[in-house]
Each structure stands twice: as structure tokens, then as C-alpha cells.
Amino acid sequence: DGGITQSPKYLFRKEGQNVTLSCEQNLNHDAMYWYRQDPGQGLRLIYYSQIVNDFQKGDIAEGYSVSREKKESFPLTVTSAQKNPTAFYLCASSMVGLGNNEQFFGPGTRLTVL
């Protein structure tokens, strides 16, 4: 089955530690995205990538980093510089091109900072 996988489902981190969230897709999509979801705030875009080895900041990129070494993978690192990292993180992917803007979402990772 084609889809997007995120791991782990739950993640606990001590303050001051970096942590990496995994996102893999087998949909052959060119574009991948990371969103952060907080209660009552909807989804906010952290980073996105249209092609391998290229990515752009979204609306709330501070304290986060990404890489895109392979088309199917787009890991997100939450660094110790992120002041309030506890949230639900969602990865998505889409085709790129005219009329192909539909994004498909993974099941999410809930990060809790202890």
C-alpha cells in the first residue's frame, strides 16, 4: 500500500536534547512538508521541500532543521533552540505541478518534552 509513515508515534525528550522525527513516503511524490499542530491553532508549516537536496522555511522554522537526501525521506530535527517543542507533528507529501496540490498526511508523531 502506498502511503506516508511517521515514526515514532510517541516521543519523549528531555529539555536541551535534539530529537529527530522520521517521515517516509512511497507515493513517488516530489514535495514533502512538515507541520506542527497545537490545540486550537490548526496546522502551521515548519519546512517544505520540492525536490531532493532543496528545502524552504515555512512560517515557524525557528528551532527546527530538515534534510532531503532522498526523495522518499524528509526527517525533521527539533533542536534544543525550539522554545516550546511539545506538540503533534504531521508530515505530508504531494505531487508538484498544475492541478496537483493535494497533500497526503502521515499519522503524526506526538512529541513531549519532559
Place this chain on the structure above:
Amino acid sequence: AQSVTQPDIHITVSEGASLELRCNYSYGATPYLFWYVQSPGQGLQLLLKYFSGDTLVQGIKGFEAEFKRSQSSFNLRKPSVHWSDAAEYFCAVAPGDTGTASKLTFGTGTRLQVTL
């Protein structure tokens, strides 16, 4: 910049009753519009989308939405709600055909509760 407003944070309806969830957007040109649904602790599932053409769009699970350019609205409707429809619903907007990766802007969501 584009923006989305979902004025209703929480809505409660009885099973079998009709449903309308409101969505207003702000965007200078013709946008792409989406409705997604999210069950607790899960990812988002696309219900329907509007790119162009017929302004009444049919989606999955019996949902439909109507694009009204004059009102900048894209309200979601269902004639008869089922208890399994209880979830959070998000409206989203993306720039029209740019040929590049879409940057979705989401509303803050409407939580639907269904009473039996």
C-alpha cells in the same frame, strides 16, 4: 497572504440532523480549497477539494462543499450526520495553479460532536 477563518470552534448536532461547517478564506486570486477531517491522535484525511469548474464539489463519506466566490466561502455540508462523523474538520487554502509545491494555509478547525 492567504488566510482561512473557521468561525465555529465547536458544533454539536444530533445524529441524523443536517450539518454545515463554515469556512471563509482570503486570497487575491482563485484559490485551491480543501476540507480535511482528523480523528483524535490521527493524521488528516482529505474529504474534498475544489480546483476549478463546478462550484458544488462532492467528497467522500457523503460530504459536499460549495465554493462561493462572491462570499469568499467554502462551506462543508452533509444532509444526515452519523455518529462516526464526530471529529475535527479543517478548511485549507492554497494558491491556484503555480506549478510549484503548494503551501496550504489551514483554519483553526471545527470540532464536531454528534449526540445520539
